[in-house]
Amino acid sequence: MVTTDLSQLIRSIPDFPKKGIVFKDITTLWKDKDGLKGAFNELYGFIEGKHIDKVVGVESRGFVFGAMLADRLNAGFVPVRKPGKLPAMTLKENYVLEYGVDAVEMHEDAIEKGDKVLIHDDLLATGGTMEAACKLVEKAGGEIVQISFLIELAFLKGRDKLSKYDVRSLISYDSE
Amino acid sequence: MVTTDLSQLIRSIPDFPKKGIVFKDITTLWKDKDGLKGAFNELYGFIEGKHIDKVVGVESRGFVFGAMLADRLNAGFVPVRKPGKLPAMTLKENYVLEYGVDAVEMHEDAIEKGDKVLIHDDLLATGGTMEAACKLVEKAGGEIVQISFLIELAFLKGRDKLSKYDVRSLISYDSE
Numbered sequence: 001m002v003t004t005d006l007s008q009l010i011r012s013i014p015d016f017p018k019k020g021i022v023f024k025d026i027t028t029l030w031k032d033k034d035g036l037k038g039a040f041n042e043l044y045g046f047i048e049g050k051h052i053d054k055v056v057g058v059e060s061r062g063f064v065f066g067a068m069l070a071d072r073l074n075a076g077f078v079p080v081r082k083p084g085k086l087p088a089m090t091l092k093e094n095y096v097l098e099y100g101v102d103a104v105e106m107h108e109d110a111i112e113k114g115d116k117v118l119i120h121d122d123l124l125a126t127g128g129t130m131e132a133a134c135k136l137v138e139k140a141g142g143e144i145v146q147i148s149f150l151i152e153l154a155f156l157k158g159r160d161k162l163s164k165y166d167v168r169s170l171i172s173y174d175s176e
Numbered sequence: 177m178v179t180t181d182l183s184q185l186i187r188s189i190p191d192f193p194k195k196g197i198v199f200k201d202i203t204t205l206w207k208d209k210d211g212l213k214g215a216f217n218e219l220y221g222f223i224e225g226k227h228i229d230k231v232v233g234v235e236s237r238g239f240v241f242g243a244m245l246a247d248r249l250n251a252g253f254v255p256v257r258k259p260g261k262l263p264a265m266t267l268k269e270n271y272v273l274e275y276g277v278d279a280v281e282m283h284e285d286a287i288e289k290g291d292k293v294l295i296h297d298d299l300l301a302t303g304g305t306m307e308a309a310c311k312l313v314e315k316a317g318g319e320i321v322q323i324s325f326l327i328e329l330a331f332l333k334g335r336d337k338l339s340k341y342d343v344r345s346l347i348s349y350d351s352e
């Protein structure tokens with residue numbers, strides 16, 4: 001369920017971070033207390049009633065609703081970050097970008113075997129980052145119960161990479 | 177009030193991010209659901225009962241408890257980030273590091289004149305980043321009600337830079 005009000009709180013910024021990209025700026029939703037609460041309640045509604053041991057948030061915009069979800073679900077919070085930012089021993093997954101390769105890391109002791117996991121990020125675009133995050137969680141022995149996003153750029157078909165999971169998004173765009 | 181249990185959930189990592197630094201790794205507290213909840217309840221206790229319009233979280237570890245605080249206080253959430261990461265028009269503040277200069281940014285429309293603000297970051301070290309974040313908030317017309325940290329490295333005396341504010345920290349270290 002998407003209310004028009006929530007999507008109206010997202011600001012489109014042309015040519016950020018580079019020419020030709022229309023960036024969906026969610027900080028205008030975050031700063032609005034009713035927008036923040038409203039979006040959070042919808043995201044929580046996707047997973048309410050399920051047992052979750054760990055919420056994984058993808059750096060860094062995924063930390064915001066990820067942390068709120070961990071609190072409400074009485075779960076722990078685990079960050080997935082860009083390489084070199086986590087201080088202890090990590091698991092690492094590469095993923096392919098349009099031009100080149102990037103990677104994400106997670107502490108190798110962040111997830112215990114059998115942990116029920118919700119992974120959250122702000123944006124589903126091509127799905128590469130989330131697919132890598134899923135591999136990290138499964139390498140560590142976690143069981144992915146749900147993947148949630150605030151925004152889905154449906155025209156980029158990132159959902160195809162995540163077809164074996166329960167994927168939810170709150171605000172979906174069919175075109176730029 | 178600091179419980180021994182909470183500080184025992186912080187992991188010390190020698191020589192990260194560079195030789196000679198002992199990094200306080202809070203991800204071991206975050207992943208522990210009782211640690212996350214316990215620390216959050218203490219941070220919330222510092223500000224409970226005060227009216228807050230916006231919680232400002234400092235990138236990126238400050239986003240976690242910052243977002244949880246915004247939710248519990250029925251406030252909006254505002255990120256302070258490293259340069260170039262926020263897509264719209266920003267205010268910028270430089271600050272001096274041991275070797276060189278760094279900067280933080282905030283969207284210029286993130287805070288409204290007269291907003292009551294809580295600023296949160298995970299770590300108070302020399303205080304330079306937080307001092308710059310305070311300047312951003314005040315430039316935008318916000319009134320800083322409290323500054324809170326999960327961890328304070330008291331031997332670095334960062335608190336001296338913030339002496340005009342109500343500064344709270346949950347876990348304080350008197351030496352490395």
